[in-house]
Amino acid sequence: MRFDxxxxxxxxxxxxxxxxxxxVRDGNCVELTPLPQGGVAVRNSRHPGGPALVYTRQEMSAFMEGVKASEFDxxxxx
Structure with a gap:
């Protein structure tokens, strides 16, 4: 199955x-799950059936490095 x-x-x-x-308890969070083909899906926890965005593991790694370096604060x- 392919996910776009x-x-x-x-x-x-x-x-x-x-x-x-x-x-926070009221559900304001981002959720992630691994995908069978190796990517990562991201969704808004307030809309669990809503659209998900798909990223490669390399894209997620680059994003996490930016988060750790406070680039998005x-x-x-x-």
Whole structure:
């Protein structure tokens, strides 16, 4: 099965969605799950059946390095 950006997130068979332990109780969080072909799907936890975005592991790794280096802190305020 091939997954493209914008597919319904609840259609991934056996998805094991994970979110941060820092997630707030009202569901404002991003969730991720590995895909069978090696990518990673990302969805909004408030809309579990909504569209999912698909990234390669290399793209996710580059993003995580940017997060760790505080490159996106200005986007969420102080």
């Amino acid at each position: 950006n914008g597919f319904p997130a609840d259609t991934i068979p056996d998805a094991a969605w994970v979110k941060s332990r820092a997630s 200005h986007l969420i305020g102080s």
